[in-house]
Amino acid sequence: MDIREALYTTRAMRRVKPDPVPEEVQARILDAAVRAPSGGNAQGWRFMLVDDKEQIAKVAALYSECIDMLWATVYKDQVDHANSSDDAVARKFRKMMNSVTWAQENFDKYPLLLFAFDQFDTTGGSIFPAVWSAMLQARADGVGSSLTSVLMFKNDETLDVLGVPKEEGWRMSACVPFGYPEGKWGVAPRRPAHEVSYRNTWGTPVGFEIDEPLWP
Amino acid sequence: MDIREALYTTRAMRRVKPDPVPEEVQARILDAAVRAPSGGNAQGWRFMLVDDKEQIAKVAALYSECIDMLWATVYKDQVDHANSSDDAVARKFRKMMNSVTWAQENFDKYPLLLFAFDQFDTTGGSIFPAVWSAMLQARADGVGSSLTSVLMFKNDETLDVLGVPKEEGWRMSACVPFGYPEGKWGVAPRRPAHEVSYRNTWGTPVGFEIDEPLWP
Numbered sequence: 001m002d003i004r005e006a007l008y009t010t011r012a013m014r015r016v017k018p019d020p021v022p023e024e025v026q027a028r029i030l031d032a033a034v035r036a037p038s039g040g041n042a043q044g045w046r047f048m049l050v051d052d053k054e055q056i057a058k059v060a061a062l063y064s065e066c067i068d069m070l071w072a073t074v075y076k077d078q079v080d081h082a083n084s085s086d087d088a089v090a091r092k093f094r095k096m097m098n099s100v101t102w103a104q105e106n107f108d109k110y111p112l113l114l115f116a117f118d119q120f121d122t123t124g125g126s127i128f129p130a131v132w133s134a135m136l137q138a139r140a141d142g143v144g145s146s147l148t149s150v151l152m153f154k155n156d157e158t159l160d161v162l163g164v165p166k167e168e169g170w171r172m173s174a175c176v177p178f179g180y181p182e183g184k185w186g187v188a189p190r191r192p193a194h195e196v197s198y199r200n201t202w203g204t205p206v207g208f209e210i211d212e213p214l215w216p
Numbered sequence: 217m218d219i220r221e222a223l224y225t226t227r228a229m230r231r232v233k234p235d236p237v238p239e240e241v242q243a244r245i246l247d248a249a250v251r252a253p254s255g256g257n258a259q260g261w262r263f264m265l266v267d268d269k270e271q272i273a274k275v276a277a278l279y280s281e282c283i284d285m286l287w288a289t290v291y292k293d294q295v296d297h298a299n300s301s302d303d304a305v306a307r308k309f310r311k312m313m314n315s316v317t318w319a320q321e322n323f324d325k326y327p328l329l330l331f332a333f334d335q336f337d338t339t340g341g342s343i344f345p346a347v348w349s350a351m352l353q354a355r356a357d358g359v360g361s362s363l364t365s366v367l368m369f370k371n372d373e374t375l376d377v378l379g380v381p382k383e384e385g386w387r388m389s390a391c392v393p394f395g396y397p398e399g400k401w402g403v404a405p406r407r408p409a410h411e412v413s414y415r416n417t418w419g420t421p422v423g424f425e426i427d428e429p430l431w432p
Contacts, residue, residue, distance in 0.1 A: 003222040003356045007248045007349050012257070023424060030409035030422070031430045032223045036348070037363055040291065041228070041312055043406060047413040047422075055416050075256065096257055123365045124340015125347075125390055132252070132345040133223050136352075140219045147253055149339045163418040174341055190259060193246035197263040200271050202379040206246070206263075208239060214247040 001140040008215040010136050011188040013144025014103040016179025020051070021112045025141045029114065029178075032137035036130035044120055045127055046170065047134075048162060050113040058161045059151070059175070060107035066153040067104045071097075103146070103177070110177040114145075115162060117170045127173045135176060144181040151175050187213050217356040224431040226352055227404035229360025230319040232395025236267070237328045241357045245330070245394075248353035252346035260336055261343055262386065263350075264378060266329040274377045275367070275391070276323035282369040283320045287313075319362070319393070326393040330361075331378060333386045343389045351392060360397040367391050403429050 030047055038044065050056055071079045082093040114134060118127040135145045151158045155172060164170050190213075197206040246263055254260065266272055287295045298309040330350060334343040351361045367374045371388060380386050406429075413422040 001219045003217045003219045003352060004248070006219040007353060008251050010253075011251075012253050027409070027424050027426055028430055030413050031426050032220070034406045034409045034412065035224050035227075035404065035429070037226075037228050037404075039365065040294075041308075041404075043412065045412060046418075047409070048418065049413065049415050049422060052416040078256075092257075121340075123368070123389065124337075124344050125363060125365045128340050128344030129348040129351075129363070131341075132348050135345075136219060137223060147341060147345070149255065149341045152339070165418060173339065188251065188253075188257070190250045193243070193250045193263070196250065196259065196261060197246050197265065199265050200268040202262075202264065202381060206265060208243050210243055210247050213251070214244055 004215045006136045006139050008187045008213060009185040010139040010145075011186070012099070012146040013179075013181050013183075013185075014099045014146045014177070015106075015182040016110065016144050016177070017182060018109045018111055019180050021138075021143055021178050021180075025138070025143060026112070028141060029134045029137050029143075033116075033130040033134040036133045038126035038130070039121070042120075042126065044118055045130060046117040048115040048117070050115065050162070051111060053108075055161065056110060056113060057108045059113060059158065062151060062154040062158055062161070063107045063148075063175075064104050066150040067100060069153045070150055107177070110179055112178040114176040114178065116173045116176075117164065118173050119169045119171070121173070124173065131174050131176060138178055139185075142180065143178050145176050145178045148175050148177075149173070187215070220431045222352045222355050224403045224429060225401040226355040226361075227402070228315070228362040229397050229399075229401075230315045230362045230393070231322075231398040232326065232360050232393070233398060234325040234327055235396050237359055237394050237396075241354070241359060242328065244357065245350045245353050245359075249332075249346040249350040252349045254342035254346070255337070258336075258342065260334055261346060262333040263346075264331040264333070266331065266378070267327060269324075271377065272326060272329060273324045275329060275374065278367060278370040278374055278377070279323045279364075279391075280320050282366045283316060285369045286366055323393070326395055328394040330392040330394065332389045332392075333380065334389050335385045335387070337389070340389065347390050347392060354394055355401075358396065359394050361392050361394045364391050364393075365389070403431070
């Protein structure tokens, strides 16, 4: 697969089938992940694949609680707006909520989870390139994924389920459920790059406009 | 370019030529960046391309101070070890130091910098996939890059140079210098995936071994 197709079509794919992800695909996912850069090339990371049904069920229960907490805290205003309005913002948010609610109700059927852990990465810059490489490599094999940090709401409980030695400073950076998509791949709509980009100083236009995605 | 070639050969490329990066390549870099996922698809990011020589010189001066601070703090023990030993760890660290010192001495000659900013991203998970996508897209166009968060040591000064409205909560996540490589692309050596990966619980072997990179 062309790099550009992967970069443009690896969107959050929460609705996936319960079919297992073959071991050779899992190996390619992890091997791609460790090729990513990390600060000082320290590679201060650990990865965990979870495909045991009982383990996934335990994580699913925690994920469900965390999503309820997410709506009630970080996204409270947006949820209230989405439930009481029908403008573009409300519709976009309801669409995202529906997708997340699907994940909440079906989390125990995900065939494979990837957890990423870091030890001393204060910015995330030494772990999320690896996580994103894992997701892009999965895409190349037709496997969908979505990245969530929501389990942070139940951080200690999640680390306990996975047996993570917190006393050594290992922290959970992300959980990525994988699976073969129910739906189709496509380019996700985004605010155009020139609307969120500047040149040389804040507020100065970047100098070009990109009205349509530059791929395909 | 195949996705796998990009994932395996986009290594930290600090030694680059001063030749400018064409505008169409810059546009592809930014357009790829905004396709990345972000929490709740909030896209709470801003990007800044810096190609003005005076601005780059100001950042270069700050970068140089930050690198000195990095060796004297975070990496003090490793620097001491690298300067007093000749084992594999010391040699690997000296190689990385040489590369960073090249960047320190030549930063003002980089033709293009990308800064990424986020507003409410506590984990980095909503900005570093976009930064890494930018670097992978650049790779597809033959442009090298390296990711640094070291300017955090002079965070306020850097934000002031770039005119970032700190009062609105915008934070610098990363600085990525771009340019056409002096050297060759290649697969960076890494600790094998199975040595840093577990299955289902911490410490349980992942179930396969990957002794050689799975690409090419």
